[in-house]
Amino acid sequence: MTREIFTALKTDQMFINFGPQHPSTHGVLRIALTVEGEVIIKAVPDVGFLHRGIEKLFEARNYSQALILTDRLDYVSAMPNNLAYCLAVERLAGIQPPLRAQYLRALVSELTRIASHLVFFGTFGVDMGAFTPFLYAFREREMVLDLFEMLCGGRLLYSYVRVGGVSADLPAGWTEKCREFITFFKPRLKDYDTLLSFNPIFRDRTETVGLISGARALSWGLSGPNLRASGPGYDVRKAEPYCVYDKLSFTVPTGKTGSCWDRYYCRMLEMGQSAEIVLQCLDALAKPELPPGEIMAKGVPKMLRPPAGAAYAHIEASRGDLGFYAVSDASPAPYRMHVRGPSFLNVAILQEILTGCKIADVVAVLGSFDIVLGEVDR
Amino acid sequence: MTEETIKTKFSEPIFNRSHGRLLMPETRYWPTRMWKSPWRLPTYRRGAAVMAGILSGGAAAAWLLGEAGPRVAPLYSLAERYALQQGVPLFLVATVWTLIKAAVLLAVPLVNALFAVWWERKISAHMQSRMGPMYVGWWHGALQTVADGIKLFIKEDIVPECADKFVHLLAPVVVIIPAIVAFAPIPFGRELVYADLDIGTVYVFAVSGVSVMGIIMAGWSSGNKFSLLGGLRSAAQLVSYELPRTFSVIPVIMLAGTLNLSAIAGLQAGYWGGLLPRWFIFYPVVGQVAFAVFLIASVAETNRIPFDIPEAESELVAGFNTEYSGMKFALFFLSEFAYVLLSCLLMAAFFFGGGQPPLPFLGFLPSWAWFLAKTLTLIFCFLWFRWTFPRFRVDRLMNFNWKFLLPVSLLNIAAAGVLIWLLS
Numbered sequence: 070m071t072r073e074i075f076t077a078l079k080t081d082q083m084f085i086n087f088g089p090q091h092p093s094t095h096g097v098l099r100i101a102l103t104v105e106g107e108v109i110i111k112a113v114p115d116v117g118f119l120h121r122g123i124e125k126l127f128e129a130r131n132y133s134q135a136l137i138l139t140d141r142l143d144y145v146s147a148m149p150n151n152l153a154y155c156l157a158v159e160r161l162a163g164i165q166p167p168l169r170a171q172y173l174r175a176l177v178s179e180l181t182r183i184a185s186h187l188v189f190f191g192t193f194g195v196d197m198g199a200f201t202p203f204l205y206a207f208r209e210r211e212m213v214l215d216l217f218e219m220l221c222g223g224r225l226l227y228s229y230v231r232v233g234g235v236s237a238d239l240p241a242g243w244t245e246k247c248r249e250f251i252t253f254f255k256p257r258l259k260d261y262d263t264l265l266s267f268n269p270i271f272r273d274r275t276e277t278v279g280l281i282s283g284a285r286a287l288s289w290g291l292s293g294p295n296l297r298a299s300g301p302g303y304d305v306r307k308a309e310p311y312c313v314y315d316k317l318s319f320t321v322p323t324g325k326t327g328s329c330w331d332r333y334y335c336r337m338l339e340m341g342q343s344a345e346i347v348l349q350c351l352d353a354l355a356k357p358e359l360p361p362g363e364i365m366a367k368g369v370p371k372m373l374r375p376p377a378g379a380a381y382a383h384i385e386a387s388r389g390d391l392g393f394y395a396v397s398d399a400s401p402a403p404y405r406m407h408v409r410g411p412s413f414l415n416v417a418i419l420q421e422i423l424t425g426c427k428i429a430d431v432v433a434v435l436g437s438f439d440i441v442l443g444e445v446d447r
Numbered sequence: 448m449t450e451e452t453i454k455t456k457f458s459e460p461i462f463n464r465s466h467g468r469l470l471m472p473e474t475r476y477w478p479t480r481m482w483k484s485p486w487r488l489p490t491y492r493r494g495a496a497v498m499a500g501i502l503s504g505g506a507a508a509a510w511l512l513g514e515a516g517p518r519v520a521p522l523y524s525l526a527e528r529y530a531l532q533q534g535v536p537l538f539l540v541a542t543v544w545t546l547i548k549a550a551v552l553l554a555v556p557l558v559n560a561l562f563a564v565w566w567e568r569k570i571s572a573h574m575q576s577r578m579g580p581m582y583v584g585w586w587h588g589a590l591q592t593v594a595d596g597i598k599l600f601i602k603e604d605i606v607p608e609c610a611d612k613f614v615h616l617l618a619p620v621v622v623i624i625p626a627i628v629a630f631a632p633i634p635f636g637r638e639l640v641y642a643d644l645d646i647g648t649v650y651v652f653a654v655s656g657v658s659v660m661g662i663i664m665a666g667w668s669s670g671n672k673f674s675l676l677g678g679l680r681s682a683a684q685l686v687s688y689e690l691p692r693t694f695s696v697i698p699v700i701m702l703a704g705t706l707n708l709s710a711i712a713g714l715q716a717g718y719w720g721g722l723l724p725r726w727f728i729f730y731p732v733v734g735q736v737a738f739a740v741f742l743i744a745s746v747a748e749t750n751r752i753p754f755d756i757p758e759a760e761s762e763l764v765a766g767f768n769t770e771y772s773g774m775k776f777a778l779f780f781l782s783e784f785a786y787v788l789l790s791c792l793l794m795a796a797f798f799f800g801g802g803q804p805p806l807p808f809l810g811f812l813p814s815w816a817w818f819l820a821k822t823l824t825l826i827f828c829f830l831w832f833r834w835t836f837p838r839f840r841v842d843r844l845m846n847f848n849w850k851f852l853l854p855v856s857l858l859n860i861a862a863a864g865v866l867i868w869l870l871s
Contacts, residue, residue, distance in 0.1 A: 196838065
C-alpha cells in the first residue's frame with residue numbers, strides 16, 4: 070500500500086550542484102546530487118578545484134625548500150604535515166633528531182590537533198544551524214595560534230618542524246602561558262558538551278545519520294577519528310609510535326555505530342586526550358635531562374643529499390593517517406614525493422553513504438568527515 | 448666581531464625574541480579571566496549599572512507620559528470642532544485622521560525592525576563573547592541598522608535572467624503587506640488600537656497566513672533550485688504549523704468568551720489572592736501548555752532557528768530569498784521581524800494580560816509601557832533561542848508538528864473544557 074502511494078506520488082528528479090560555491094562544502098568541493106524531493110538518489114563527489122600540483126612542485130625544490138609546501142596541504146593543521154614530511158626525509162637520510170626536539174614535535178602536534186578539532190567543532194555546529202559554538206571554538210583556537218606565534222612567528226603556516234629537529238626552542242614564559250591555556254581549555258570541553266554535544270535536536274540530527282560499520286570503514290580506507298568512530302581503534306600513535314608517543318600515556322577514544330555523532334564526539338574526546346599529552350610533554354621538557362637548546366640533530370648539511378632509495382613515514386595527523394613517500398636519487402631535490410592525504414581517502418565514501426539521505430543530511434555527513442580541500446586536492 | 452658576540456647575537460632565532468612581546472598579558476586579550484566570577488569584573492558592574500539606568504529612565508519617561516489611549520479621542524473631537532468652525536466637511540477630517548493612524552501603525556513594524564535587528568546583533572554578540580556593532584551611531588553601534596538600511600536601499604536590484612520577472616517582483620510585496628496589515632487589531636494599550644475588531648483573533652491569523660503565498664512565489668519565480676527547495680519547505684512548514692498555533696489559542700478564547708483582542712487582554716485584569724495576576728498563562732496546566740505550543744509554533748511560523756528550514760543557510764544557501772538583493776531582500780527581512788513582533792504582541796495579549804501590571808502596586812506605569820515590556824521580553828526569548836539551538840531536520844520538523852504538537856493542542860482544548868466546567 071505504502072509502496073503504491075509512493076509510486077503514485079513519484080516526482081521528477083532534480084539535479085543539484087552542491088558546491089563548489091556553497092557555504093557548507095568547507096572549501097571548493099562539488100557534490101553532484103540527484104534528488105527526488107528532499108531524498109538523494111545519487112551523489113558524486115567531484116574533487117580537484119583546488120589542485121595546485123604540490124607533489125610535482127616537490128621535485129623542483131631541495132629538501133629544506135620543499136618543507137613550506139607541506140604547510141599548504143592541510144592548512145588547518147599544518148604542524149603534522151611538517152612532521153610527517155620531516156620523518157620521511159629523516160628516515161631517507163638516516164638522521165636521528167634529539168629527544169628534546171621529539172618532545173617539542175609531539176607537543177606542537179597535539180596543540181595543532183586541539184586547534185584543528187576546534188575548527189571542526191565550530192564549523193560542524195554552523196552546519197547544524199548552531200552559530201554560537203563557532204565563536205566559542207575560535208576563541209580557544211586563537212589562544213593556540215597565539216602560542217604558535219610566540220613559538221615560531223607563524224599563525225597558520227608554521228614550517229616549525231625541520232629536517233633534523235625543530236626551528237626554535239620554547240621562548241621564555243611560553244610554558245606558563247601554555248599551562249594557562251590548558252587550565253582554561255579543559256572546563257570549556259564540558260561547556261561544549263552542554264551547548265552542543267548533548268543537545269536533543271543536535272543528537273537527533275546526527276545519531277542516526279551517516280552510519281558506517283567498522284568493516285566498511287576499513288574497506289574504504291578511512292582513518293583517524295572517522296575510522297575510530299566506527300569501532301576499530303587504529304591510531305598510528307599507538308600502532309607504530311613515532312616521536313615520543315610510546316613514552317606518553319593517553320587513550321584512544323572510539324565510537325560504536327559510526328554515526329555522525331560518534332565521529333563528532335570522538336574528536337571532542339580526543340581534544341581532552343591531547344590536552345593531557347600537552348601537559349605530559351611540558352613536564353618532560355622541564356626536566357634537566359632535556360637541556361634547552363638541543364633541538365637540532367648534529368651534522369645535518371645545509372644542502373641535504375639523501376642516499377638513493379625510498380622511505381615512507383606516516384603519522385596520526387588531525388584528520389587521520391598522513392603519510393609521505395619520498396624517493397631520492399641522491400640529488401638535492403626529491404625524485405618523487407607522494408602524499409597519502411587522509412581527507413582525500415575520507416571523501417571517497419561519501420558517494421556510498423549519501424545515497425538515501427536527505428539534503429539536510431548532506432551537510433551533517435560532510436561536516437562530520439572534517440575534510441580540508443587543500444589536502445584532498447593537493 | 449668576536450666569537451662571543453656572534454654567539455650571543457645569533458644563538459637565539461630572531462623571531463623567537465621579537466615575539467616575546469606577546470607574553471605581556473596586555474598585548475593580546477586572553478579570555479582566561481573568565482575563571483573569575485563576572486561580578487568581580489568592573490566591566491560587568493558598569494554594564495549592569497547602565498542597564499539599570501536605561502530601565503529606570505524608560506520607566507520614568509513612561510510614568511511622565513501616562514496613558515496615551517484616552518487622550519486620542521479628545522484630540523479627535525477637538526479636530527472635529529475646529530473643522531466645523533472652519534467649514535471643512537467632516538468626512539475629510541475622518542479620512543485624514545484614518546491616514547494618520549495608518550501611518551503610525553505602519554511605523555510600528557518599521558521602527559521595530561530597526562530596533563530589533565540592532566538588539567539581536569548586540570545580544571547575539573554578547574552571548575558569543577564578542578561586542579557586535581560598536582562604531583555607527585553614538586552609543587554601541589545604535590545606528591548600525593540605519594546604515595544597513597541605507598545600504599540596502601542604494602544597492603543594485605538584481606533579477607536573475609531565468610526568473611519569472613513579474614512574480615519575482617510581486618513576491619516581497621505579497622509577503623510584506625499582510626505582515627503590516629495584521630497589526631490593525633492589536634491593542635497596544637488601553638484604548639490604543641487601530642481597529643477594535645470583534646473578530647480580531649481570526650483576522651490576525653487569516654491575514655498573516657497570506658504571507659506563505661509570497662514565500663512560495665519567491666521560491667518558484669527565482670529560477671534557482673535552492674530557492675525552489677526553500678519555497679517548498681516553507682509551504683509545508685508554515686501551513687503545518689498554522690494549525691497548532693491556531694488551536695493553542697482556542698482555550699484562551701473559550702476562557703475569555705470573545706475573539707476581540709482588547710477584550711481578551713482586558714479580561715485578564717485583577718489578581719488571585721491579591722498577588723498572582725489573573726493572566727491566562729497562570730490557569731493550571733491549560734494556560735502553560737497553550738503558551739508553550741503557541742511559542743513553539745510562532746518560532747516555526749517566523750522561520751527562526753531551530754525552525755529556520757526554509758532559509759537553512761548551510762543547506763540551501765539562503766533558501767527562498769537566495770536570488771533577492773537590495774530592497775526586495777530588505778522587505779523579506781522586514782517581514783520576518785514584523786512577524787516576530789506580531790507573535791510576541793499576540794502572546795503578551797493572549798497569555799500575559801496585555802497591559803495589566805504583573806503586581807498590583809506597579810499600576811502607576813501606563814498600560815502601553817507594560818505591554819511593550821512584556822513584548823520585548825518575549826522578543827528576547829526569540830533571540831535567545833536563535834543563538835542557542837541547532838536546526839531541526841525537515842522531516843523531523845513535520846513529525847514533531849503532526850505527531851506531537853497538534854495532538855497536544857487538541858487535548859488542551861478538551862482540558863480547557865474540563866477547566867471551564869470545574870470553574871463554573
